[in-house]
Amino acid sequence: MKGVILAAGKGTRLYPITRHIAKPLLPIANRPTLHYAFDRLREVGIEDICLVVGENEAQMMDALGDGSSLGIRLTYVRQAEPKGLAHAVSFAKEFVGSDSFCLYLGDAMYSDSLAPFARRYEESGCANLNLVKWVPDPSRFGVANLDGERIVKLVEKPSVPESNYAMAGLYFFGPQIWSVLPGLQPSERGEFEITDAIQTLINQGQTVLAGVYEGAWFDTGTLDSFLETTAHLIGEDQLVAEDAHVLGGVGHSVVIGAGAHVSCGVIENSVVLPGSHIRVGGHIRRCILAGRVEADGDLEDQIRWGDSSQ
Numbered sequence: 189m190k191g192v193i194l195a196a197g198k199g200t201r202l203y204p205i206t207r208h209i210a211k212p213l214l215p216i217a218n219r220p221t222l223h224y225a226f227d228r229l230r231e232v233g234i235e236d237i238c239l240v241v242g243e244n245e246a247q248m249m250d251a252l253g254d255g256s257s258l259g260i261r262l263t264y265v266r267q268a269e270p271k272g273l274a275h276a277v278s279f280a281k282e283f284v285g286s287d288s289f290c291l292y293l294g295d296a297m298y299s300d301s302l303a304p305f306a307r308r309y310e311e312s313g314c315a316n317l318n319l320v321k322w323v324p325d326p327s328r329f330g331v332a333n334l335d336g337e338r339i340v341k342l343v344e345k346p347s348v349p350e351s352n353y354a355m356a357g358l359y360f361f362g363p364q365i366w367s368v369l370p371g372l373q374p375s376e377r378g379e380f381e382i383t384d385a386i387q388t389l390i391n392q393g394q395t396v397l398a399g400v401y402e403g404a405w406f407d408t409g410t411l412d413s414f415l416e417t418t419a420h421l422i423g424e425d426q427l428v429a430e431d432a433h434v435l436g437g438v439g440h441s442v443v444i445g446a447g448a449h450v451s452c453g454v455i456e457n458s459v460v461l462p463g464s465h466i467r468v469g470g471h472i473r474r475c476i477l478a479g480r481v482e483a484d485g486d487l488e489d490q491i492r493w494g495d496s497s498q
């Protein structure tokens with residue numbers, strides 16, 4: 189089985205930092221976001237991975253190369269324009285060939301192994317198996333109606349969800365998907381939806397299964413979710429690089445990267461990227477900071493890069 193990771197997004201919800209660092213490379217607990225995806229794929233025996241990239245292509249290739257230093261083989265394909273997940277997947281067709289593949293949304297992070305789902309996909313012989321997770325607020329997601337293990341209906345971001353099972357950003361596909369993609373029409377939000385592709389498989393009478401995921405699932409794409417993911421990884425601890433200089437109190441769930449200088453009252457639940465110079469008169473709470481940041485009072489709920497003035 190091969191891996192396809194969709195990593196073309198601009199990470200706009202983490203601007204301005206993601207104007208400078210491609211979102212998939214942004215360190216979470218001092219490791220590039222994508223490294224966590226590589227771990228999960230390697231764990232199920234996937235070493236051949238296609239990265240679908242966008243404008244970030246050069247930076248991604250620079251940082252990750254051919255993947256050999258990470259124990260994987262990376263192939264890059266470029267999605268010409270961002271037109272949705274199903275559109276992005278179509279660029280990986282040649283790479284996947286006649287194999288099956290695991291599709292991983294680059295922003296996602298999973299606390300638990302994917303191995304039981306890869307196994308179930310293989311042994312079932314189904315056309316497609318998708319991770320789903322029970323969530324209290326399914327309207328933000330693709331929503332799956334289940335009949336036992338089977339998915340019988342899928343709706344993308346329904347205003348009135350018929351179930352609490354959200355599509356959790358991780359999909360196993362066989363070659364059946366390739367014949368479906370060219371016939372898709374753009375959705376109301378103007379995108380070619382992977383949800384619509386899977387619904388077409390269901391309509392064709394193919395076996396489409398759900399794997400209910402009980403672990404923690406994070407979408408690392410917003411300030412809140414980025415900090416929540418960090419806190420999940422390091423708990424209440426402080427991850428302060430040895431050569432970082434910190435003048436001030438360090439509270440819970442703080443990451444300070446290599447070579448960073450931080451001077452403030454107390455810093456908590458925040459991330460300072462490597463090489464940054466931060467001078468804040470008050471406290472720092474729930475921030476991601478990079479470059480040279482100066483402020484007199486408290487800094488809360490902020491994403492700052494360099495001298496970006498607020």
Ligand code: G1P
Nearest residue numbers: 329330344354355356357383407
């Ligand atoms: C996409 C999918 C959706 C899925 C979600 C998981 O949504 O379209 O079905 O539940 O990822 O993160 P998007 O992030 O494009 O809004």
